[in-house]
Amino acid sequence: MSGYAxxxxxxxxxxxxxxxxxxxxxxxxxxxxGVAGFMAIGAYVSAFVTNTYDLPIVLGxxxxxxxxWLVAVLLAVPLLxxxxxxxxxxxxxxxxxxQAVFLNLEVVGAAAGYAVKKHASFSLIMTTTATVLALVFLxxxxxxxxYLTAVKNDPVVSDLFGINVRMIKVQAFSLGALIxxxxxxxxxxxxxxxxxxxxxILLSVYIVxxxxxxxxxxxxxxxxxxxxxxxxxxxxxxxxxWRYVVFALFIIALMALRPQGLITTELLRRLTLRRESKG
Amino acid sequence: MLLEAKGxxxxxxxxxxVKDLDITVAEGQIVTVLGANGAGKSSLLKALxxxxxxxxxxxxxxxxxxxxxxPSERVKAGLALVPEGRRILISLTVEENLLLGAYHRHDxxxxxxxxxxxxxxxxxxxxxxYAKAACLSxxxxxxxxxGRALVGAxxxxxxxxxxxxxxxxxxxxxxxxxxxxxRNGLTVLLVEQNTxxxxxxxxxxxxxxxGREITHGTPQQLKADKxxxxxxxxx
Numbered sequence: 190m191s192g193y194a195x196x197x198x199x200x201x202x203x204x205x206x207x208x209x210x211x212x213x214x215x216x217x218x219x220x221x222x223g224v225a226g227f228m229a230i231g232a233y234v235s236a237f238v239t240n241t242y243d244l245p246i247v248l249g250x251x252x253x254x255x256x257x258w259l260v261a262v263l264l265a266v267p268l269l270x271x272x273x274x275x276x277x278x279x280x281x282x283x284x285x286x287x288q289a290v291f292l293n294l295e296v297v298g299a300a301a302g303y304a305v306k307k308h309a310s311f312s313l314i315m316t317t318t319a320t321v322l323a324l325v326f327l328x329x330x331x332x333x334x335x336y337l338t339a340v341k342n343d344p345v346v347s348d349l350f351g352i353n354v355r356m357i358k359v360q361a362f363s364l365g366a367l368i369x370x371x372x373x374x375x376x377x378x379x380x381x382x383x384x385x386x387x388x389x390i391l392l393s394v395y396i397v398x399x400x401x402x403x404x405x406x407x408x409x410x411x412x413x414x415x416x417x418x419x420x421x422x423x424x425x426x427x428x429x430x431w432r433y434v435v436f437a438l439f440i441i442a443l444m445a446l447r448p449q450g451l452i453t454t455e456l457l458r459r460l461t462l463r464r465e466s467k468g
Numbered sequence: 469m470l471l472e473a474k475g476x477x478x479x480x481x482x483x484x485x486v487k488d489l490d491i492t493v494a495e496g497q498i499v500t501v502l503g504a505n506g507a508g509k510s511s512l513l514k515a516l517x518x519x520x521x522x523x524x525x526x527x528x529x530x531x532x533x534x535x536x537x538x539p540s541e542r543v544k545a546g547l548a549l550v551p552e553g554r555r556i557l558i559s560l561t562v563e564e565n566l567l568l569g570a571y572h573r574h575d576x577x578x579x580x581x582x583x584x585x586x587x588x589x590x591x592x593x594x595x596x597x598y599a600k601a602a603c604l605s606x607x608x609x610x611x612x613x614x615g616r617a618l619v620g621a622x623x624x625x626x627x628x629x630x631x632x633x634x635x636x637x638x639x640x641x642x643x644x645x646x647x648x649x650x651r652n653g654l655t656v657l658l659v660e661q662n663t664x665x666x667x668x669x670x671x672x673x674x675x676x677x678x679g680r681e682i683t684h685g686t687p688q689q690l691k692a693d694k695x696x697x698x699x700x701x702x703x
Contacts, residue, residue, distance in 0.1 A: 332567070335560070339568055342557045345519065349549055350620070351540035351572035406559075455600075 195311060201419045202318040203375050208399040208411035209325045210369035215397070215405050216334070217361035218272070218341035223280035224369045224396045226287030227257040229388035231370030232377035233297050236305040239378075246307050250317060250374040257370025260287075261363040269358045284393055291385040302384040309378035321371055322412070328364075329408045337361055402443060404450025413451055469528070470495040470624055470655050471516070471547075476525035478511045478679075485511035487679040489525075493624060498646065498656040500666040503676035509659040510552055512676075513626050516657075517549040518542050530623065544572045548622035552629050554613040558602035562593050562612060565601050569616035579619060586615045607638035614645070625649070626657040631665065643669050667691065 190198075207228060214221040235253035238244050244252070264283065271279050297303045328334065339347045340357045348354050377383055395418060403414025421439065425432035443451075471493040478486035486508040493499045501509050514520045516527060518539040527535045534542055557565055566586065570579040587594030590611045596604065601612060610630055617625055627646075631639045643665045650656055650669075660666035667673060667687040674684040675696065683696060690696060 335564055335567065336571075338560055338564075339557055342559055343555055346551065346555045346557065347568070348539050349517065349519070349543060349551070350568050350616075351543045352568070353540065 197419070197423060199311065199314055199379055201416065202314050203372055203379065204399065204415040204419050205412050206318050206321050206375060207369055207372035207396050208403070208415040209321060209408070210365045210367075210372055211396040211400045212405065212408070212411040213325075213337075213361050213365040213368065215400050216337040216341065217358055219269070219280075219358065219362060220273075220277040220397065221280045221362065221365060222277050222390065222393045222397065223282075223284035223287070224365070225388040225390065225392035226284035227261060227366040227369035228373030228376065228392070229287055229291055229385065230257040230260055230366075231373030232383055232388070233291055233294075233303065233373075234370075235374035236303060236377040236383055237297055239307045240305065246309050246313060246378050249307070249378070250371055253374035253377075254367045254370035257373070258363050258367035261366030262359065265359040265362045266355075269355070269362060281390065281393070284388075284390060288385050288388055291388075297383070300385070302382055305377045305381045305383060307378055308381055309375065314375050314379060317371065317375060321368060322408075325368070326408050333357075333360075398440065400450075402440065402450060404452040406450070406454045407452055407457060409457070410450050410452040417451075469493065470530060471657070472528045473512075473516065474526050474528075476512070476515060476527070477523040478508070478515050478520055479523045480511075480520075485679050486515065486522075489676075489679075489681055491674060491681075493655060493657050494672075495623075495655055496650070496653065497671040498650050498658060498669050499672045499674070500658045500660055500670040501674045501676060502660060502663050502666060504661075506678065507676040508679035509676060510628055511679075513549060513628050513657070513659055516626060517547060519549075540572065543620060543622075546621075546623035548617040548620050548625045550613045550617050550625065550627040550630060552632070554606075554609050556601045556604070556609045556612055556616075558600065560601060561598050562601055562604070563597040565612055565616050566619050569619040571620075573619075573621065582619050582621075586618065590615065607634050607641075610634060610638070610642065611645075614642075618649075622654070624655045624657060626659075628659050629661060630658070631660060631662045639665060 207224060210224050210227065211221065231253035234256040235249035238252045239246060239249040268276065268279050268283065291297060292300050336347070336352055336357050339352060340354050344354050399414035399418055400411045402417060403412065404410030422432055422436055425435055428435070469492045473489065473491045476486055476489040477484065489512065491512070501512060503509050511520065515522045518537060522535070526533060529542065529545055529547060532545065534545060537545070557568070563583070566583050573579055587597065592608050593612055593615065601609065604612060614630070630642055634642065639662065646656055646658065647669050658666055658670065667690065670687055672684065673687055673690055675682050675690070683690070
């Protein structure tokens with residue numbers, strides 16, 4: 190495999206992971222614009238513990254994911270009092286705060302950046318990505334996915350059936366943060382150098398776009414969205430100056446023509462029906 | 469008494485929606501609450517299921533004080549509400565909607581049997597169990613909303629304007645269904661604007677106006693009251 194192809198594949202794997210981090214909260218109706226902040230926590234914590242205590246990378250990823258999850262759980266109760274556009278603003282602010290904290294944290298290099306000693310192998314990143322996807326897929330087969338949709342569609346009615354709406358919201362938010370932590374840790378051990386501005390608001394917006402473009406109804410949607418966002422700019426490299434213009438126009442066109450995202454449950458159902466009737 | 473509310477007051481800011489209301493529902497009855505728009509009927513049901521906190525008053529269900537219980541605790545205790553406008557989750561399938569109604573139950577086998585029995589009773593729902601609830605007609609959605617409440621195995625089912633927006637055929641099927649469920653032991657508290665049908669099936673009846681109860685009695689007593697008929701029951 191050429192170095193270029195490998196680099197693209199690694200970027201794709203990390204993007205696919207963080208797309209799931211944006212998907213879980215969105216599946217419960219939360220627009221989380223602070224995903225990049227949780228990635229930063231995962232990245233810095235994993236880098237710090239592997240640098241300082243010489244832990245294996247896998248333990249670093251676990252620590253980073255746990256730290257992001259913990260922060261999310263602690264902040265979920267006050268944050269999730271808001272919903273809709275207010276929740277989006279609150280998570281946006283949270284992402285900025287986290288970024289600012291790392292910008293001032295001398296122990297991880299502050300504004301100068303932080304070198305990550307341990308470099309993850311290609312196979313480790315791919316295995317981790319596959320594990321995250323498998324777990325999210327398994328989760329989507331359980332009743333939990335049903336409760337997420339119910340809470341998103343009608344919290345009042347969900348409450349009436351005895352669904353613990355607040356608990357489901359906290360779980361969706363914190364599981365998303367956990368996965369963002371994994372994605373951030375992978376990023377740290379892939380690019381070997383961390384700067385707070387790597388985790389800016391644009392990254393959070395991109396992650397949300399992966400999900401919205403791919404579709405919020407299935408696990409496959411965000412994966413396709415991440416593929417699309419990672420590969421299309423590469424394919425458009427032919428026209429260097431215009432590629433982002435073309436790319437942006439493409440996004441606008443897609444959102445106008447297919448606002449529900451590329452992949453919907455209806456589409457999957459029709460595809461499986463066709464396969465069954467052929468088989 | 470299965471359900472007993474005493475001195476119930478519901479306020480939204482400075483507006484009083486329900487004022488000093490006493491209401492009792494005996495086991496095995498169909499009790500109906502009638503009144504014009506703004507009479508406080510929906511607020512009463514919301515207070516009984518716990519979606520709004522009453523400003524004062526007490527609610528007892530099955531001998532237990534549930535005034536400060538959450539909606540989910542009340543549902544577990546055996547209350548169910550079929551909300552106004554049905555509130556079906558249209559992006560879920562028919563079956564998923566029914567499964568949500570059984571959220572608090574852990575006897576999965578029994579739930580599956582009861583859902584199958586519902587499909588027997590409502591073949592339209594059975595045929596479309598894997599279809600999105602969005603593709604059901606208004607009447608079918610109402611049946612689904614009632615089915616969703618039934619799989620929670622309630623002792624008292626409260627319905628908020630279930631006949632709203634239904635065709636006359638579906639309305640008579642709906643009231644036949646309620647009578648039938650009642651004969652099989654379900655207690656029903658019904659809020660309706662369709663007074664004719666409600667009085668036909670009810671054992672007891674309360675009439676509200678601007679949050680206060682103006683009278684109560686059996687359907688025969690209310691039908692005999694000429695002034696009441698003209699003023700409130702539109703007959």
